[in-house]
Amino acid sequence: MTATISSAPDSLWVPELNAFSPTKANMKQISYWLDTASHSFAQADSERTELSLPGAVEALVVGAGLTGLSTAYHLALAGVRPVVLEAHHVGWGASGRNGGMATTGLSISLQAAVKRFGEQRAAQLRQFYNDAIDLLEIISEAEGADTEFRRAGLMNLAARRGHLDHYQREAELIGALTPYEARFLDREGIAEEIGSSAYFGGMIDPAGASLHPVKFLQTLARGIERRGGVILEGVRVEGIEQQxxxxxxxxxxxxxxADQLVVATGAHSRRPFGWLQRRIAPVGSFVIVTEQLGADVANALLPNRRVCSDSKELLNYFRLTEDDRLAFGGRARFMSKDIAYDRKSAEILQQQMIGLFPQLGGARVEYGWGGLVDISMDRMVHSGTHDGWWFSEGYSGHGVQMATYMGKVLAGNITGNTDNPWQDLPNPPIPGHLGWPWFVPVAGLYYVARDAISK
Ligand SMILES: Cc1cc2nc3c(=O)[nH]c(=O)nc-3n(C[C@H](O)[C@H](O)[C@H](O)COP(=O)(O)OP(=O)(O)OC[C@H]3O[C@@H](n4cnc5c(N)ncnc54)[C@H](O)[C@@H]3O)c2cc1C
Known part of the structure; x- marks a missing residue:
């Protein structure tokens, strides 16, 4: 079959299959989550593009990812009827393309956070992530929706022997400073948790979870619309002026x-949101999903179905899906011409997956896609107001739960209810970042070198 690639890098929808995989199997170049969401998604899709634009609204949200939809959802719960404008469709950005892993902890370790913020503040900031994972479960239950939420636990894996001490200290610190228990795993312990001999040990945090991110987005979208909110798709914001x-x-x-404006454009922020764009490094990350492996093979890979990420600088992350596939991700390449369909990245990931799990050498890769992760310079969330509009970004790989949580925080701020945990953090632009993120490949090479010398 001939490979067909969309000429429009902005579009994620490419119905044709292609035949690039080393296993010579056809691979869909679309997020598995978008492809396996319910039919009502497609139906609502077309309806949302045909709605007419209102003239004046109480609250307007730009961007229908987790930040934007969660803000609108919580505004709707508070009795406001928000309007959401999305240039493409619900979940087009990182929120529909991620790994669906709700990982506990900040984007830096608790040890590093203690050094930066002191024990009390570090523990408090970490707690927001646990609360954020709870929120995914609370919303799923409140809406009576099957979002495939599963409290499977997070497993951090030591890819080098020298990384073991870090996890031992981290597990002890979590036990000492927080109400949670994390479990350190040595080489024997890890053997019971994963069907790979590549790792030296690691740490399990039982509070980590997985879910189907697009089913979750749909749940938010339906929750908004059921309460009188409106989502318009295919509408791009081109300019804003204070009035x-x-x-x-x-x-x-x-x-x-709009009386209130929330800008939730994430790593896809461009003009007129250059102010947000300059504070984020949009780093490419990629995911492949295998064919259905069957329960026996899946259980042998990850018997407790944990969400996993390893200790490399250019880390791999993986999990099982509910229909027994392995979803395997990583920052295979830092930049590509077309991040959504980067073939080379999928090939690299497949090789990495087989390196860790040789038993998957014959498994077909059925899906492969990429997206942009919103990484902030200090790896912290940044949220507050600029020129009178609200924003939240910089989840640095932990946005599944934290973007959802920040939607609740922003809605609370707008309706005058709660604090914002991140509003006091300094938020300067990335030095030299004027639009095109030229520094991302440079940083990539640096991390490749660090991985190469790490023991
Ligand atoms: C491959 C990949 C894997 C990841 N894995 C994980 C994971 O396992 N766990 C985790 O916690 N995090 C993960 N992340 C990160 C997480 O997905 C993001 O942090 C989160 O989804 C950000 O959500 P958002 O709503 O802020 O932005 P987005 O989901 O990117 O949404 C922004 C939206 O704004 C719209 N938009 C932009 N400009 C305009 C405009 N001018 N007018 C109208 N609309 C506009 C875009 O079309 C887009 O839909 C991953 C990200 C990627 C890319």
């Missing part, structure tokens, strides 16, 4: 005046 106490928001379909 009195509110904002005039210019789109490719007309102008809306």
């Amino acid at each position: 009195g106490a509110g904002h005039a928001v210019r789109t490719d379909r007309g102008t809306i005046v």
Whole structure:
């Protein structure tokens, strides 16, 4: 079969299959999550593009990823009828393309956080991530939705012998400073947890979880619409101007005046949101998903179905799906012409997967896709107001739960209810970042070198 690649790098929807995989199998170049979400998603999709643009609204949200939809969902719960504008469709950005892993902890270790913030604040910041994972479960249950939420636990894996001490100290610190228990694993312990001999040990944090991110997004979207909120797809915001106490928001379909404006454009922030863009490194990350492996093979890979990530600088992350496939991700290449369909990255990932799990040498790779992760310079979330509009970004690989949580925080801020845990952190632009993230491949080479010398 001839490979067909979309000429529009912005579009994730490529129905044709291609034949590049080393196993010579056809691979869908689309997120497994988008492909396996319910039919009502496609149905709602077309309806949402046909809605007419309102002239004035109380609260306007730009971006229908987890940040934007969770903000709108919590506004709707509070009795506000939000309007969401999305340039593509619900879940088009990182929120529909991630690994669906809700990992406990900040993007830096608790040890590093203690050095930076002191024990009390570090433990407090870490707690927000646990609360954020709880929120995924609370919303799923409250909406009566099967989002495939599973409290499987997070397993961090030591890819080098020298990384073991780090996990031992981390597990002790979590036990000492937080109400949670993490379990250190030595080489024997790890053998019971994973069907790979590549790892030296690691740590299990039982509070980690997995879910189907697009089923979760759909749950939020339905929750918004059921309460009178509106989601418009295929509407791009092109300019904003302050107008009195509110904002005039210019789109490719007309102008809306909004009392409150939330910009939730994540790693896809471009003009007119250059201020957000300059504070984020949009780093490419990629995921492949195997064919259905069957329960026996899946259970032999990860008997407790934990969500896993390893200790390399350019880490691999993986988990099982509910239909017994392995979803395997990593930062295979730092940049590519078309991040959504990077063939080379999928090939690299497949080789890495087989290196860790030789038993998957014959397994077909059925899906492969990429996306942009919103990495902040200090790996912390940044959220607050700029020019009178609200924002939250910089989840640095932990956005599944934290973007959802920050939606609740932003909605609370708008309706005058709660604090914002991150609002006091300094948030300067990345030095030299004027739009095109030229520094990302340079940083990539640096991390490749660090992995090469790490013992
Ligand atoms: C491959 C990959 C794997 C990942 N794995 C994990 C994981 O396992 N666990 C985890 O916690 N995190 C993971 N992440 C990170 C996580 O997915 C993100 O942090 C999170 O989804 C960010 O959500 P968001 O709503 O802020 O941004 P996005 O989901 O990117 O949404 C932004 C939206 O804004 C829209 N938009 C942009 N500009 C405009 C405009 N001008 N007008 C209208 N709309 C606009 C875009 O179309 C897009 O839909 C992963 C990310 C990637 C890419």
